[in-house]
Amino acid sequence: MASKNININLKIWRQKNANAKGNMETYKLDNVSTDSSFLEMLDQLNEQLINERKEPIAFDHDCREGICGMCSLYINGEAHGPDRAVTTCQLHMRKFKDGETIYVEPWRAKAFPVIKDLVVDRSAFDRIQQAGGFVSVNTSGRTMDANAIPIPKHDADKAFEAAACIGCGACVASCVNASAMLFVSAKVSQLALLPQGKVEARDRVLNMVRTMDEEGFGNCTNTGACAVECPKEISLDNIARMNREFLKAAITSEA
Amino acid sequence: MSILDSKIPEGHISKKWTDYKDHLKLVAPNNRPKIDVIVVGTGLAGSSAAASLGEMGYNVKAFCFQDSPRRAHSIAAQGGINAAKNYQNDGDSIFRLFYDTIKGGDYRAREANVHRLAEVSGNIIDQCVAQGVPFAREYGGLLDNRSFGGTQVQRTFYAAGQTGQQLLLGAYSALSRQIGLGRVKMYNRHEMLDIVKVDGKARGIIARNLVTGEIERHSAHAVIIASGGYGNVYFLSTNAMGSNVTAAWKIHKQGALFANPCFVQIHPTCIPVHGTNQAKLTLMSESLRNSGRIWVPKKKEDAEAIRAGKLKPTAIAEDDRDYFLERRYPAFGNLVPRDVASRAAKERCDAGYGIEANDTNEGVYLDFSSEIKSKGRQAAFAAGNHNPSEEEIISLGKKWVESKYGNLFQMYEKITDENPYETPMKIYPAVHYTMGGVWVDYNLQSTIPGCFVAGEANFSDHGANRLGASALMQGLADGYFVLPYTVSDYLANEIRTGAIPTNTPEFDEAEQRVNDQINKFLNTNGTKSVDYYHKKLGLIMWNKVGMGRNEQGLKEAIAEIAQLKEEFHQNVYVPGASNEMNPQLEKAMRVADFIELGQLMAIDALQRKESCGGHFREEYQDAEGETLRDDENFKFVGAWEYKGDDINNEELHKEALNYEFIKIAARNYK
The missing domain is CATH 3.90.700.10 (Succinate dehydrogenase/fumarate reductase flavoprotein, catalytic domain)
Known part of the structure; x- marks a missing residue:
């Protein structure tokens, strides 16, 4: 438990821009506190690079408390690294050994092109949301009273568990097919479980799945890797639920 | 009259907003597509404003520096959102929420704004539930509530410890719907670096595309700043790494007054x-x-x-x-x-x-x-x-x-x-939230006509201390239920203006200011990193403009920050180029603004010779160590006017606070 300092070797993907060819570069970093987060370790490396007049490594990050979904990183062959149920910003260096060599790569998926170094473009996720990840209600505030429709606690809790998705893309990065099924099914499930979302459930699932396919994500072959690496432990049940929703929508005609 | 006209409507507090709203000017639906509105920031205030204005039919352009609007730092709010629903039947009401918020703010917030906030609080919950926000529920299927600090009722709605996330995803879904419909154009990975004024009015912004480095001109008939707070002045805070004051500070430099910068909330429960x-x-x-x-x-x-x-x-x-x-x-x-x-x-x-x-x-x-x-x-x-x-x-x-x-x-x-x-x-x-911010009137308009400021970026609702679960409430209130009315009132005079061209001297000049700053940083070629200076600033602020402040420390801080500013500009090293993704350059631009604001915070703390809310001057405390307000001399909003590069020259304007409906008293929680 007590903190100590370790020395590590890093092999990190460097790529100047979207069109450049990238490669793994080797770095040595000493005196890393085991209390540091993985990103604080990268801050330390960048500070060292800047002091050596070298170009620091670009990586996405923002809240640093595991909720914004901005940080990514494929660490030693796993999305968000070796710990479970955490994002990279919550991964701590106490999970690594003194003298260890750590491999750091960007998310790899056709739908997530690399922008620079470890930064990828995840705007495909936004476009899937724009295709149907909402309830079509205007923001007048003049809806009905919030307690007008009681929702069974069980449904509300399930909807909340699905809604906990942070949209980081670890599911896609972990999948051999680069499938976005876990991400899409989480939003479809959240809204399908709530009475407010049921009205548009049919169109929602058809539109979101169509956009997912158009964006170049692969198909799901039920390996389950996504749910293992998901920092928010989104369940595979959501994929099953989305498949049911999709099938129901696909085989029935519009009323 | 001072340049600060709060435009608080006449009438009884419980009727002000309704009566005022009923008399605001409107823009007819056929005219709205001819009008452009820019929204900077996509947290609760920005997303909800952009979605609402897009829905109404305006052409909205929204900007965020993150890779998606869903990342804005509202997402990290944990505990909850207040609303005067009285579902728990424990005596809550709009007046009590209003009263608790004014008292919690140690009598340094505007009555009319806070009452409006309490009035619309119930609608926020209705709206969010309609959008599919999965709030916590009881076994009967109805919404659950809990208590937060500074209140004796249960009025806080929540979704486990992820309330901000669920509310932001709700607002993001409303925004996504408008983007999908083509009513809002979204600019991810863009940072606003200056405002453009034409004939004194806000007419556009200069933004940097953070992927290509390109400097872009965007024009509009009104600009809404919803860029959050400035807690990162302290380097260490609970803010996101990218949270910054640049949009707010740039409009300050172009004429928007900055109010109560010394009011900073230090949150009691953070990991040491x-x-x-x-x-x-x-x-x-x-x-x-x-x-x-x-x-x-x-x-x-x-x-x-x-x-x-x-x-x-x-x-x-x-x-x-x-x-x-x-x-x-x-x-x-x-x-x-x-x-x-x-x-x-x-x-x-x-x-x-x-x-x-x-x-x-x-x-x-x-x-x-x-x-x-x-x-x-x-x-x-x-x-x-x-x-x-x-x-x-x-x-x-x-x-x-x-x-x-x-x-x-x-x-x-x-x-x-x-x-x-x-x-x-x-x-x-730890530093958590900033009550101070850009001065706005009752319409949430700054002293630059056509430039509105919402959410944490403005100063308006929390006085000298914000109560828990009220930030989410304010962000959504501003964006969903206030700006759509007040911005429309302003835009009613713009229906004949036509599109604003960007090939004008005003845009040239603003773009030049941005380019000059970027080139200066890239050519300084000093020896120390941006973080080196940011950490130094943070230490000065934490030690001397933090939880306890005194005259000597504040004077030292002002001098030390001025010195730090000089060193920073002479000796910072910013690697890379301008025409590429360059996180160090982004940071340098932000830290430059933090340094100037830090100095103003110390100056503001020095002039406020009283203790109130989060502003604790060690010289002004009672025998038991509690804050000692001075209502006779400091019952005002301190709004600062930029007067050039030396922050010491900023001029203080005072907006007197009048309490007509609440009896002002010593704040007592014993």
């Missing part, structure tokens, strides 16, 4: 600092104070033994613990407002009772063992076991705690490697 490479601090939701008891050892030798690792907190007997909040404030106990709780923790640590083995021994305990026992016993009884064993009680109690706070406990364990179900959490105050 652990080392010099630490980049940010993590909040542990205030909701934990519903169930946790805050204490330090009664004996100094126990505190010393704990710091030395020779004694465990669980080994300290009940009688040897000092539950200092319960001792000092029996009426509110652990649920006193944030500023009060923070100062009390600092007082104990300064006196030598801190329990954390960091440089400054800054840390106190937040202990759940009493709650685990009491909830465990309840759960056993509810399950028909009227004679539960100690083990059964503790096991059931832990389950109850997990269901309420599971994600927070997990987050704590990941960061600290300690199990808070077994040993008390260690916590200490």
Whole structure:
């Protein structure tokens, strides 16, 4: 438990821009506190690079408390690294050994092109949301009273568990097919479980799945890797639920 | 009349907003597509404003520096959102929420704005539920509530410890819908670097595309700034790494007054600092104070033994613990407002009772063992076991705690490697929220016509201290329920203007200012990184413009920051080029603004010779160490006008605060 300092070797993907060819570069970093987060370790490396007049490594990050979904990183062959149920910003260096060599790569998926170094473009996720990840209600505030429709606690809790998705893309990065099924099914499930979302459930699932396919994500072959690496432990049940929703929508005609 | 016209409508407080709204000008639906509106920032205020204005039919362009609007830092809010629904039938009302917020802000907020906030609070919950926000519910299927600091009712709605996330995803879904319909054009990975004024009015912005480095011109008939607060002036805060004051500070430099910059909220329950490479601090939701008891050892030798690792907190007997909040404030106990709780923790640590083995021994305990026992016993009884064993009680109690706070406990364990179900959490105050911000009138319009400011970026609703679960409320109130009316009123005069061209001298000039700054940074070629200076600024601010402030320290801070500013501009090293993704350049531009604002915060704290809310001047306290306000001389909003590069030259304008409907009194939580 007590903190100590370790020395590590890093092999990190460097790529100047979207069109450049990238490669793994080797770095040595000493005196890393085991209390540091993985990103604080990268801050330390960048500070060292800047002091050596070298170009620091670009990586996405923002809240640093595991909720914004901005940080990514494929660490030693796993999305968000070796710990479970955490994002990279919550991964701590106490999970690594003194003298260890750590491999750091960007998310790899056709739908997530690399922008620079470890930064990828995840705007495909936004476009899937724009295709149907909402309830079509205007923001007048003049809806009905919030307690007008009681929702069974069980449904509300399930909807909340699905809604906990942070949209980081670890599911896609972990999948051999680069499938976005876990991400899409989480939003479809959240809204399908709530009475407010049921009205548009049919169109929602058809539109979101169509956009997912158009964006170049692969198909799901039920390996389950996504749910293992998901920092928010989104369940595979959501994929099953989305498949049911999709099938129901696909085989029935519009009323 | 001073240049500060608050435009507060006449009439009884409970009628002001309704009457005023009924008489605002409108823009007909056929005219709205001819009008452009820019929204900077996509947190709760920005997303909700952009979605609402897009829905109405305006052409909206929204900007965020993150890779998606869903990342904005509203997402990290944990505990909840207040609304005067009185679902719990415990005597809540719009007036009580209004009163609690004014009192919580230590009588330094505007009555009319705060009342409006309380009035629309109920609609926010209705709106969010309609959007599919999964709030916590009771077994009957109705919405659950909990308590937050500074109140004696249960009016806080929540979604586990992820309320901000769920609300932001709700607003993001409304925004996404408008983007999909083509009513809002979204610019991700773009940072606003200046405002463009034409004939004194806000007419556009200069933004940098953070992927290509391209400098872009965007014109509009109105500009809304919803870029959040400035807590990162302190380097270490609970803000996101990218949270910055640049949009707000740039409009300040172009004529928008900046109000009450010294009002900063230091949140009592954050994980203590652990080392010099630490980049940010993590909040542990205030909701934990519903169930946790805050204490330090009664004996100094126990505190010393704990710091030395020779004694465990669980080994300290009940009688040897000092539950200092319960001792000092029996009426509110652990649920006193944030500023009060923070100062009390600092007082104990300064006196030598801190329990954390960091440089400054800054840390106190937040202990759940009493709650685990009491909830465990309840759960056993509810399950028909009227004679539960100690083990059964503790096991059931832990389950109850997990269901309420599971994600927070997990987050704590990941960061600290300690199990808070077994040993008390260690916590200490950290910079969290800024009550100060751009001065706005009742319409949320700044002193630049056509430039509106919403959410944490403005100063308007929280006075000198914000109550927990009120930031989310304000962000959504501003965006969904205030700006659509007041911005339309302004735009009613713009229906004949036509599209604003960007090939004009005003745009040339603003773009030149941005390019000059970028080139200067890239050519300075000094020896120290941006973070080096940011950390230095943070230390000055924390030590001298932090939880306790005094005249000497503030004067030193002002001089030290001026010196730091000079060094920064002479000796910073910014690697890379302007025409590429360059995070160091982005940071340099932000830190330049933090340094200037930091100086203004110290200047503002120096002029405010009183203690109120989060602003504690050590010279002004009563015999028991509580804040001593000076209503005769300081019952005003202090709004600063930019007067050129030397921040010492900024001019103070005062907006007097009138309390017509609330009797102003000493704030008492005892």
